[in-house]
Amino acid sequence: MKIALLGYGRMGKTIEELAIKRGHEICYKTSTAIDEEALKEADVAIDFSVPNAAFTNITMCFKLNIPVVSGTTGWLDNYDKAIEICHKSNGSFIYASNFSIGVNLFFKLNKTLAHLMANQQDYAVALKEIHHTKKLDAPSGTAITLAEHIIDATDNTKWHLNNQDSKDHTNSIGITAERTPDVPGTHTISYSSKIDTIEITHTAHTREGFALGAIIAAEWLKDKTGVFTMNDVLDSII
Numbered sequence: 001m002k003i004a005l006l007g008y009g010r011m012g013k014t015i016e017e018l019a020i021k022r023g024h025e026i027c028y029k030t031s032t033a034i035d036e037e038a039l040k041e042a043d044v045a046i047d048f049s050v051p052n053a054a055f056t057n058i059t060m061c062f063k064l065n066i067p068v069v070s071g072t073t074g075w076l077d078n079y080d081k082a083i084e085i086c087h088k089s090n091g092s093f094i095y096a097s098n099f100s101i102g103v104n105l106f107f108k109l110n111k112t113l114a115h116l117m118a119n120q121q122d123y124a125v126a127l128k129e130i131h132h133t134k135k136l137d138a139p140s141g142t143a144i145t146l147a148e149h150i151i152d153a154t155d156n157t158k159w160h161l162n163n164q165d166s167k168d169h170t171n172s173i174g175i176t177a178e179r180t181p182d183v184p185g186t187h188t189i190s191y192s193s194k195i196d197t198i199e200i201t202h203t204a205h206t207r208e209g210f211a212l213g214a215i216i217a218a219e220w221l222k223d224k225t226g227v228f229t230m231n232d233v234l235d236s237i238i
């Protein structure tokens with residue numbers, strides 16, 4: 001299929017390399033405002049841009065009736081508005097904070113552990129994410145997804161970024177965001193008591209997992225209409 005890359009940075013370049021190996025054509029790539037005529041040539045668009053461009057890029061695809069997969073994080077304040085526009089436009093859309101198959105399996109593990117720990121009042125839960133120093137947003141979108149799963153299963157009601165002046169941490173999950181050169185993405189959930197700690201970690205070694213998952217999602221979405229999640233994709237392939 002013909003793929004348009006909206007965002008041609010670390011992820012865009014990784015997706016290009018893998019997509020060509022899978023027999024696809026990159027018909028358009030941009031790291032600036034979209035050329036509508038060029039975008040119209042695509043069967044599907046894959047957006048890995050920046051937080052302040054994603055909503056514009058995604059809704060442009062809805063306008064042009066181009067199925068769009070977005071992995072850009074840090075724009076979810078506009079997610080509900082994007083969904084509304086997608087439905088009105090009869091569009092096709094998948095957003096995921098993390099497209100890696102491994103991370104989506106980790107999401108399932110996180111949900112199971114959160115339910116297991118829900119009534120263990122002696123344990124306090126905390127999250128830590130480590131990414132490369134070029135990352136614009138904190139905490140990571142993946143960490144927010146993990147925290148939301150834990151909120152759904154426990155009496156925690158919100159999350160906060162550690163080391164920020166915040167008065168009320170009652171029933172709030174602390175997320176530590178660490179930035180270290182060249183780290184693709186590591187996420188750890190820990191449940192600690194006075195006696196012991198239970199911990200699960202996902203460590204990405206490269207960006208290939210994110211890219212492969214996004215391409216698989218684009219291949220899956222191409223002939224569908226509606227708003228879907230990576231779970232919909234995974235349910236059909238694992």
Ligand SMILES: NC(=O)c1ccc[n+]([C@@H]2O[C@H](COP(=O)([O-])OP(=O)(O)OC[C@H]3O[C@@H](n4cnc5c(N)ncnc54)[C@H](O)[C@@H]3O)[C@@H](O)[C@H]2O)c1
Nearest residue numbers: 007008009010011031032049053071072073097098099210
């Ligand atoms: N969902 C996932 O699996 C996943 C995995 C990795 C990264 N990400 C997210 O993807 C995004 C990109 O990550 P990255 O490491 O490739 O960043 P990057 O900075 O290397 O690449 C982003 C690119 O977008 C370009 N850009 C800026 N404005 C643009 C616009 N208006 N339209 C199109 N492109 C524009 C930038 O010039 C840059 O080249 C981040 O939000 C990151 O959190 C998500």
Ligand SMILES: O=C(O)C1=N[C@H](C(=O)O)CCC1
Nearest residue numbers: 073097098135140141142185
């Ligand atoms: O490299 C990044 O930036 C990543 N962003 C996503 C997030 O914010 O969770 C996925 C992991 C890598």
